[in-house]
Amino acid sequence: EVQLVESGGGLIQPGGSLRLSCAASGFTVSSNYMSWVRQAPGKGLEWVSVIYSGGSTYYADSVKGRFTISRDNSKNTLYLQMNSLRAEDTAVYYCARKRLAAAGQPGAFDYWGQGTLVTVSS
Amino acid sequence: EIVMTQSPATLSVSPGERATLSCRASQSVSSNLAWYQQKPGQAPRLLIYGASTRATGIPARFSGSGSGTEFTLTISSLQSEDFAVYYCQQYNNWPPSDTFGQGTKLEIK
Numbered sequence: 001e002v003q004l005v006e007s008g009g010g011l012i013q014p015g016g017s018l019r020l021s022c023a024a025s026g027f028t029v030s031s032n033y034m035s036w037v038r039q040a041p042g043k044g045l046e047w048v049s050v051i052y053s054g055g056s057t058y059y060a061d062s063v064k065g066r067f068t069i070s071r072d073n074s075k076n077t078l079y080l081q082m083n084s085l086r087a088e089d090t091a092v093y094y095c096a097r098k099r100l101a102a103a104g105q106p107g108a109f110d111y112w113g114q115g116t117l118v119t120v121s122s
Numbered sequence: 123e124i125v126m127t128q129s130p131a132t133l134s135v136s137p138g139e140r141a142t143l144s145c146r147a148s149q150s151v152s153s154n155l156a157w158y159q160q161k162p163g164q165a166p167r168l169l170i171y172g173a174s175t176r177a178t179g180i181p182a183r184f185s186g187s188g189s190g191t192e193f194t195l196t197i198s199s200l201q202s203e204d205f206a207v208y209y210c211q212q213y214n215n216w217p218p219s220d221t222f223g224q225g226t227k228l229e230i231k
Contacts, residue, residue: 035220045158045166045209047220058218094165098213101154101172107213108156108171115165 002026002111004095009116016085016120022078022095022113030073033098033106036080038091039115046091049080050098050106063089085120092117124148124212128223134231137200143226145193145210154214157186157195160225161206169208170195197228205230 008020020036036048049059049069057069068081078095092115101107125148135141145155153173158166168177170186173193183198197204210223 044224045160045211045222047222050218050220060219099168099171101213106218107154108168108177108211109158109166110168110171110177112165112167 002097004097004111004113006093006095006113006116009093009118011119011121012085013122014086014120017081017083018085018118020080020082020093020095020116020118022080024076024078024097027097029071029076029078033100034069034071034078035096035098035109036067036069036078037094037096037109037112038089039094040088040091043091048093051078052106082118085118087120090118090120123219124151124215124221126210126212126221126223128208128210128226130226131224132227132229134229135200136231137202139200139231141197141200141204141228143195143197143208143228145188145195145223147191147193147212150190151212151214153189154212155186155188155193156211156213157184158209158211159204159206160209166209200228202230204228 003025005023035050051069066084094115095113096109097111098106099110127146129144155173157170160166174186207225
């Protein structure tokens with residue numbers, strides 16, 4: 001059974017740093033396209049970042065230069081390092097797996113974790 | 123950035139009736155379009171991918187159609203568990219920068 005379990009959220013002051021973790025089971029993180037998606041309180045979904053199976057990484061403009069996505073293959077775990085946090089980064093952060101679409105390209109998000117809440121406030 | 127616009131923002135429908143939700147892309151996304159259902163306090167659940175293919179375990183009353191810039195999610199006979207928020211998402215562009223619609227809240231009439 002595929003499972004994704006996030007951790008690491010909490011209350012952090014503006015300008016601070018936090019690292020989120022997403023432990024996966026039932027599949028191999030390094031063989032898949034993995035993403036972080038966030039949802040501000042009462043708002044819609046916003047894609048944050050993706051890491052490809054080959055290791056390439058991409059970011060939304062809103063977090064570029066501040067957030068870093070990575071993975072630990074030995075732990076089958078995805079990470080999101082968040083630096084220079086701002087109030088507008090307050091959200092539930094989900095990790096999600098992208099299914100393979102046509103020609104092996106990344107497709108829709110077929111599995112999601114339960115999310116971890118990050119609150120940026122003084 | 124590809125902007126996804128969903129309509130209406132809120133849809134009131136009676137159980138047993140049909141619901142039709144729309145999603146428009148600011149430029150063509152081919153068939154690289156997904157629909158998700160989200161209930162309060164839960165993660166989104168994939169319903170439809172490739173614009174029209176139901177995900178594993180999704181009931182046949184859910185169907186998707188469209189390509190290019192205009193897409194539709196139809197729920198043929200609403201059950202009580204279907205009242206939720208629905209999001210469309212495109213995953214077509216390069217470099218990757220998925221975008222979601224703002225959501226349609228499906229509520230009981």
